Amino acid sequence: MMGLTIDKILVILVIAMFVLGPDRLPVYAKKLGEFVRGAKRMADGAKDRLRDEMGPEFDEVDWKQLDPRQYDPRRIIRDALVEDEREARAAARRARLAEAAQNRRAASGAVAGEQVDERGGLHFDEEAT
Template sequence: MGLTIDKILVIMVIAMFVLGPDKLPMYAKKLGEFVRNIKHMADGAKDRLRDEMGPEFDEVDWKQLDPRQYDPRRIIRDALVEDEREARAAARKERVAEAAKARQERLGPAVPGELNFDEEAT
């Protein structure tokens, strides 16, 4: 979906026909100046942000904050999987607690110095 050489050439040919050969250099110069100004503004904003954040600026993973990486479907899927994972963990804890309670009921109260064991298991 990016801008390839073929697409740039097609745009240049169309621009040549629309603008004409006498105006094309002037508009190309203006486009170059516009791109340089935008780059200069972006660099200035980056420098200002670096000055305001201090050493923490270099520690930030900027690729992680790129909004293009966020897919709403993936975010929803991850949230649903996380909820399901938490539900399974809660159910597992509940089963473990029930098993411990059932074992305690089978063995009876623990007496200090005496070993408790399950007579059915031996």
């Protein structure tokens, strides 16, 4: 993001002097100053109201983290896609683990001549005893 440097401010002032003329420039400069002061008062008032409503939590908030200029839409989309992919992998992994556990229970029941129910509990063969 480009910053407003002294050179740029001087160029803007020179252009404003040519466009507005030397007679109207002080009037518009005064209006601009009043506008900036009013905007600052409004921002300070909003900040004070927010501080009053939030209480002591206001000072604990990391405001830089909430700065919208730090968000890159490409990164947000990439992170969302990666997160979806991670969730899909985790779900597939859980399904494979559940299937493997079920296969182990079924195999252990078949080897011992016992039946295994859907909860993994063993049933003894009553005819064998």
